[in-house]
Amino acid sequence: MALSTTPDLQPLQPQTSSNRTLTRKRPHRLSVTSWVFMAPIAVVFVVLYVIPMSQSLYYSFTDFDGYVSNPAFVGFDNYAELFKDPSMLSALGYTIFYAVSTTILVTVTAIPLALTLNRKFFGRNLVRSAFFFPAVPSVAILGLVWGFILNPLGSGVLNSIIRSLTGLGPIPWLSDSTLAQLSTVAVTIWALTGWHAVLYLAYLQAIPADYYEVSKIDGASSWQSFRYITLPLLIPAMAVSQLLLMTNGLKVFDLPFTLTRGGPGFSTRTLTQSLIEDGIAQSRVGAASALAVLFLIVVGLVVLGQMALSNALQRKYS
Amino acid sequence: MLNHTNSPQRRRKTSLRLTVLGAVVAAAAALTGCGSSGGSGSENTVSFYSWDNEASMKPVLDEFKKQNPSIDLKVSYGTPVQGYISTLQTRINSGTAADVFIITAENKTEIMEGGFAKDLSGEPWIGNIADAAKATYTKDGKVYGAATASWGGGILYNKDLLAKVGFTNPPETWDDFLALCKKLKDAGITPFYESGDGMPVSLAALVGLQNEASGGTMDADIWAGKTSFAKTWTEPLKDWSELFKQDLVSPSVAGLTGDQITSEFQRGSVAMIGTGSWALGSIQKAAPDMKLEFMPVPGDSGTYWAGAVSPGYAVNAKAKNPEAAEKLVEFLQSKTGVELYQKQNAAITTTKDFTPELDPALSSMVPAVRDGKFYLPQVTWPTNSAALNSETVSLLQQLIQGQTTPEKVASALDAKLASLQGK
Known part of the structure; x- marks a missing residue:
């Protein structure tokens, strides 16, 4: 069905015209002011990002163990080693699984939740706060609490409930490789959905009510309103949300580590855990640096791909 | 002709640049940890990076201070295992490691091979350390750590x-x-x-x-x-x-x-x-x-x-106050030091001049542990x-x-x- 009277839908963008006017009028003052504000950030960027990344690149070609001041040059040996190490390959596989699955599942749960929270109902603010709450405590604390809930013994909270309701024996939530992987993803979805729903909610509230009124006049169903109005206008929100989810997923460490310490076996070991353990605890800074460099490239490519996809979708619907 | 060098605009611009430069330098110094050294401050100061927490070490270190009033003891506490190892590694690399630190299973190879700890084999008290403890932190006949306890x-x-x-x-x-x-x-x-x-x-x-x-x-x-x-x-x-x-x-x-x-x-x-x-x-x-x-x-x-043998006390090879550092390690392995430590931790201490009183539940284990049979x-x-x-x-x-x-x-x-x- 064509929504003939529906106005052209533009993705929500920050208003920038007044900024441009200001730039034209007072270019000199703005550039100095910008410089003043940019300088500390530039220093932070150089000291905390550029220098460490350059050091990592250098160490990745050496056998640096974290202690000696003159490590030997080993060429690409550290890079070749990465692809032979089963624990590293397992960490790569799990990290990708975790990042992709949490990105998809959080998105498909956060959008319906945001739509629900956008409706008027009694106690709406309380419900919104309740869903947002998991984003407040430290992830490490969430991991410890969920470790208690998912304790694989019969004394675990969830296992006790299941036994009292069904009589079933303890389920090895964190002791079985597959269940441990699924459990870490499930806890992440629980922890992040509320936060991302609030993000979508902010964008939903910016959609003018006129659009829905016009579509109603044209006889659009609820699904059609969602498909042709809400969803296209949520694409910028999806771009932001999914970028955050994907980058956080790829560099995740705290939640799986506090839940399972990377086990059982290598099943929930993440790339960041490998980086930390190999680089610091195991004094293999050279090998860990090679992983960090490769990881940076992979994350960069994933983010670029995701941004290209988001831009293409925005162009299609704008 | 106007002298632009001293124009108010020029002065404001220069002043602004100097302010920004100052802020940048200050920020860089803060971020890179420049400024005051993390090591000892005076000749009578000895620094100690403790593996055990403050509650465990306080009575021991208070007694050391009592016996050595002229030495100013600066103590920092690590979080074993990984946190301690990584912090010590960073401090060794930056030349700010404490005068006395801990050598343990996780870092002993790097510490001993890198020459970051002083050889203690010539110390007059080294015979008081159990043989298994000495062997754990010995390389090429040099003893790099003084461990006073073991666990079974x-x-x-x-x-x-x-x-x-x-x-x-x-x-x-x-x-x-x-x-x-x-x-x-x-x-x-x-x-x-x-x-x-x-x-x-x-x-x-x-x-x-x-x-x-x-x-x-x-x-x-x-x-x-x-x-x-x-x-x-x-x-x-x-x-x-x-x-x-x-x-x-x-x-x-x-x-x-x-x-x-x-x-x-x-x-x-x-x-x-x-x-x-x-x-x-x-x-x-x-x-x-x-x-x-x-x-x-x-x-x-x-x-x-x-x-295993518990972590041992090591003297930084580049200690700013090596005499005081050796004095501290000597005290930590002495009968008084070990007795106070044992009281706090109920550890199976292994130094030769002190026999700990331990829980009867450990009775079958203690002889083997003190003999290094583990x-x-x-x-x-x-x-x-x-x-x-x-x-x-x-x-x-x-x-x-x-x-x-x-x-x-x-x-x-x-x-x-x-x-x-x-x-």
Whole structure:
């Protein structure tokens, strides 16, 4: 069905015209002011990002163990080693699984939740706060609490409930490789959905009510309103949300580590855990640096791909 | 002609640039940690980076200050294990390590090979350190750490639960131990738990027996290529995996932490756990009426204990106040220092001039521990112990789940060692 009277839908963008006017009028003052504000950030960027990344690149070609001041040059040996190490390959596989699955599942749960929270109902603010709450405590604390809930013994909270309701024996939530992987993803979805729903909610509230009124006049169903109005206008929100989810997923460490310490076996070991353990605890800074460099490239490519996809979708619907 | 050099605009611009430059330099200095040194401040100051927490060390260090009023002691406390190791590593690299720090299994190779600690073999008090403790931190005849305690690991059992199945004496062979587990299971009692997040003490002791049979040189021989993990570890792994093959122990232990199994034991939900002497205090606190005792791990050729020498005190090779640093280490290993430390930690101290009074539950373990008759692979492995330990723990978790076999675990360890050695 064509929504003939529906106005052209533009993705929500920050208003920038007044900024441009200001730039034209007072270019000199703005550039100095910008410089003043940019300088500390530039220093932070150089000291905390550029220098460490350059050091990592250098160490990745050496056998640096974290202690000696003159490590030997080993060429690409550290890079070749990465692809032979089963624990590293397992960490790569799990990290990708975790990042992709949490990105998809959080998105498909956060959008319906945001739509629900956008409706008027009694106690709406309380419900919104309740869903947002998991984003407040430290992830490490969430991991410890969920470790208690998912304790694989019969004394675990969830296992006790299941036994009292069904009589079933303890389920090895964190002791079985597959269940441990699924459990870490499930806890992440629980922890992040509320936060991302609030993000979508902010964008939903910016959609003018006129659009829905016009579509109603044209006889659009609820699904059609969602498909042709809400969803296209949520694409910028999806771009932001999914970028955050994907980058956080790829560099995740705290939640799986506090839940399972990377086990059982290598099943929930993440790339960041490998980086930390190999680089610091195991004094293999050279090998860990090679992983960090490769990881940076992979994350960069994933983010670029995701941004290209988001831009293409925005162009299609704008 | 106008002199632009002194124009107000120019001055404002210059002033602004100087302000920004100052802010940038200040920010850079703050971010890079420049400015005041992290080391000692005066000639009478000695710095100490402690492994034990403040509650444990305060009475000891207060006594040192009392005996040495002219020395200003600066103490910082680390968070073992990983936090301590990484902080110390960073401080050594930046030349800001404390005058006295801790050398331990996880960093001893790098500390000793890098020459970051002073040789203590010539100190007049070194004879007071137990032989096993000296050997742990010795390389090429030089002693780099003074360890004053050791810990033992074995099977801690609930006497009342074992009495229900007619237990009288600890099992003498591994088969006897399996039979005891079966008896407990048949009586509806969970027989044995051991956490999967670290090297199991039962397996460590079984491998220790193998090491004893090899004359105590097993690990050195593996590293020298004279033998292999496949040849030495497969049998102990086979014995150990029978616990899971015979369904005597739940595979859920693969995902359990030491705290979780301790908590199950305190509740009386399990008859025996594999743990170390350090756990006794907290268990007795949580379950004061429980009758407990440790027994050694029984193997095919006798019984043995897991265990290791505790971290040792090391003097920074570049200590700013080496005399005071040596004085501190001398005090820490002295009878007074060890007695005060033991009072706080209930540790099995091993210095020769002090015999600790320990809990009766440790009675069977103490003689072996004080004699150094114990084994822990990751402490004895000559190099790459942290990397191999992490690999072993993950492989054992797979073995518990039945995803691999003892033979494959041992071969994987050989492959990992070869990879770490660049072969």
